[in-house]
Amino acid sequence: MGNKKVQKLPSIRRMPTYLHKLKQMRKNGLDTVSTTIMARYMNLEPIVIRKDLELTGVTGQPGVGYKIDELIDAIKSFLNWHNTAEAVLIGAGSLGRALLGYEGFEDYGLNIIAAFDADPSKIGAEINEREVFDINRLPEMTTRLQVNMGILCVPNEFAQEAADMMVEGGINAIWNFTNVSLDVPDHVVVQREVIASGLAVLSVKLNQQMLTD
Amino acid sequence: MGNKKVQKLPSIRRMPTYLHKLKQMRKNGLDTVSTTIMARYMNLEPIVIRKDLELTGVTGQPGVGYKIDELIDAIKSFLNWHNTAEAVLIGAGSLGRALLGYEGFEDYGLNIIAAFDADPSKIGAEINEREVFDINRLPEMTTRLQVNMGILCVPNEFAQEAADMMVEGGINAIWNFTNVSLDVPDHVVVQREVIASGLAVLSVKLNQQMLTD
Numbered sequence: 001m002g003n004k005k006v007q008k009l010p011s012i013r014r015m016p017t018y019l020h021k022l023k024q025m026r027k028n029g030l031d032t033v034s035t036t037i038m039a040r041y042m043n044l045e046p047i048v049i050r051k052d053l054e055l056t057g058v059t060g061q062p063g064v065g066y067k068i069d070e071l072i073d074a075i076k077s078f079l080n081w082h083n084t085a086e087a088v089l090i091g092a093g094s095l096g097r098a099l100l101g102y103e104g105f106e107d108y109g110l111n112i113i114a115a116f117d118a119d120p121s122k123i124g125a126e127i128n129e130r131e132v133f134d135i136n137r138l139p140e141m142t143t144r145l146q147v148n149m150g151i152l153c154v155p156n157e158f159a160q161e162a163a164d165m166m167v168e169g170g171i172n173a174i175w176n177f178t179n180v181s182l183d184v185p186d187h188v189v190v191q192r193e194v195i196a197s198g199l200a201v202l203s204v205k206l207n208q209q210m211l212t213d
Numbered sequence: 214m215g216n217k218k219v220q221k222l223p224s225i226r227r228m229p230t231y232l233h234k235l236k237q238m239r240k241n242g243l244d245t246v247s248t249t250i251m252a253r254y255m256n257l258e259p260i261v262i263r264k265d266l267e268l269t270g271v272t273g274q275p276g277v278g279y280k281i282d283e284l285i286d287a288i289k290s291f292l293n294w295h296n297t298a299e300a301v302l303i304g305a306g307s308l309g310r311a312l313l314g315y316e317g318f319e320d321y322g323l324n325i326i327a328a329f330d331a332d333p334s335k336i337g338a339e340i341n342e343r344e345v346f347d348i349n350r351l352p353e354m355t356t357r358l359q360v361n362m363g364i365l366c367v368p369n370e371f372a373q374e375a376a377d378m379m380v381e382g383g384i385n386a387i388w389n390f391t392n393v394s395l396d397v398p399d400h401v402v403v404q405r406e407v408i409a410s411g412l413a414v415l416s417v418k419l420n421q422q423m424l425t426d
Contacts (some may be wrong), residue, residue, distance in 0.1 A: 009223050012417050016409035020392050042404075058402075079413050080420045098311030099408075106423075108409045164257045173419045175411060179233050181254045190256075191415035191424050194228035196321045198388060200292050202362075202404035204225050206386045207293045209402050 011052040015075055016108055017042065018052070023107070034065035081109035086147045087175075090162045091154035092117040092125070092132050095177060099151060108180045113147065118158070128195050135165065142169035149173040156180050224265040225256065228288055229321055231265070235285050236320070247278035295323035299360045300388075301346065303328040303375050304367035305338070305345050308390060312364060313340045331371070348378065355382035362386040369393050 025033055039046040053059075053066065056074035060066045061152055076082050084106075088095055092115045099105075100115060115124060116135040125132045133141065142150070150166040152159060152174055159180035166174060167184055176182060176192045184190060216298055234254050238246055252259040266272075266279065267285035268303045270396055272281045289295050297319075302309055302318040312318075313328060327350040332335060338345045346354065355363070365372060372393035379387060389395060389405045397403060 009414065012414050013407070013410035015413045017392070017405070019408050042393065062355070070221065079416045081416060085416070091373050092313035094311045098307045101307035102408065102416065104409065105412075108412055110409075110412060132382045149419075171416055174313050174420070175415050179230070181256065187420040191411050191418060193313065193411040194229070194230050196317065196404040197226035199318075199321055199323060201222065201229045201296075202386055202388050202402065203294060205402040205404060206362075209385070209400065 008055065009198075011055055014042065014052055015079055019072065019075050020107070020170060022068050022075070026068050026072065030068060032065045032067055033071075035060055037065075070206035079109075082110050084111050085149050086111050086113050086145070087149035087151055088113060088138070088142055088147050088171075089115045089130075089151040089153060090117075090135065090138065090166065091152065091158075092119075092122050092127060093155075096151075096153035098129055099153065100130055110149075112151065113145070116142070135162065138162075138165045142166070142171055147171065149175070151175045152182075153177045163181070215362065219269065224268055228292055230255065231292075232285065232288050233320070235281050235288070239281050239285065240316070243281060245278045245280055246284075249272055250278075269426055282311075289322075292322075297322050297324050299324050299358070299361050300328050300364055301326060301351070301360050301384075302328045302343075302360035302364040302366060303330075303348065303367065303379070304371075305332075305335050305340060306366060306368070309364075309366035310340055312366065313343055323362075325364065326358070327354070348375065351378045352382035353383055360384065362388065363386045364390070365395075366390045387423055 018038070022033070035046045035049050038049045042049060046129060050060070053071065054076040056071070058071050058074040059067060080198045087110055089100060089112050092100070096115065100112060105112065112130060115127060115130055115140045117132050117133045122132050122133050140190045148171055150171040152162060154162045156178050159178040160182060163182045163184055167188055172188050174182065174184065174188060176190050182190055231251070235246070248259045248262050251262045255262060262274070266284065268292040270282070270285040271279060271284050300323055302313060302325050305313070309328065313325060318325065325343060328340060328343050328345045329351045330345050331348045335345050336347050361384055363377060363384040369391050372391040373395060376387060376395045376397055380401055385401050387395065387397065387401060387403045389403050395403055402403050
């Protein structure tokens with residue numbers, strides 16, 4: 001991975017927050033937004049906002065700011081969120097259930113259509129209108145339904161096995177909530193999600209705050 | 214916020230993952246680890262690994278690598294995770310319940326000691342051995358218990374009100390899972406957690422993969 005890509009990561013991570021705010025503003029009848037207002041909402045310097053939004057190909061007009069409709073469109077294109085992506089979720093434990101219950105994903109073009117688990121007591125259950133299927137049916141079902149995204153929430157020890165089944169079922173994007181570095185073919189992209197990452201940032205901020213107080 | 218700080222963010226976010234892997238290695242009887250092995254696990258270039266770990270003040274020895282014990286210690290100091298931090302959680306909805314059920318926080322020195330909610334049907338319940346209290350008791354209880362971290366999982370429309378109560382109760386670090394930009398005094402640090410951030414990164418990766426295939 002090149003250094004340039006790495007430095008873009010925080011900008012990409014901020015895109016859903018821009019999108020959320022812009023949609024809210026549009027709902028409130030606004031047409032344009034200034035960098036200053038966005039900077040205040042994001043709690044970042046205006047220069048960071050400008051650089052982030054430049055990634056989408058849109059530049060603000062001096063004295064006017066950004067056209068909200070145009071910016072929403074550009075961010076969605078940048079993220080390829082114009083088309084709804086269908087995903088399956090593997091592992092209906094406490095985190096998996098929370099993700100199935102999360103209403104916000106639709107705003108981001110993500111539709112979780114089914115869940116899979118190995119636990120007979122979970123198979124057949126319905127969580128927020130999505131059925132939990134036997135994990136052994138995963139490869140056949142994702143192939144047939146042409147789903148290409150999988151959300152991995154199984155315990156660490158089953159992560160690689162579950163990933164193998166996803167790959168077998170034609171999934172080429174894995175959102176990995178386990179702590180395992182998955183071994184997958186080159187054409188499969190993986191994004192590892194570490195819930196404690198934010199906690200680390202908060203701890204460092206608090207530490208710095210206490211040092212400067 | 215300075216630009217330098219912003220660029221360090223991805224490094225800080227990766228610290229819990231380093232910590233997890235190092236602890237696992239120590240459990241397996243290893244004493245040292247090379248940059249190359251860490252780079253493979255993290256799926257990053259060795260130079261990124263070296264720069265990340267430099268932040269903790271530890272440098273690897275040529276031909277030997279990093280001493281695992283020393284590195285674990287240094288990362289914990291960097292994050293101020295040597296002492297367990299006690300936190301309360303506000304909003305026992307689906308995400309809040311998932312966080313209460315998550316066993317991994319203890320590894321990161323976080324102990325959620327109680328939850329708060331406004332919903333009478335939730336007050337008095339016990340989730341993973343933590344009681345759910347009436348949110349009106351929050352300021353008094355966090356003051357008495359000297360808790361200084363709060364995890365905010367309420368619906369957006371109640372976010373500011375809940376944050377005000379936390380500040381009143383002496384909390385100075387808020388892990389904010391809502392979409393609201395909180396208005397808090399200068400001495401309070403806030404880390405906003407956007408679950409869709411990782412999805413944005415995954416989408417961009419998948420997009421780039423499809424463009425280069």
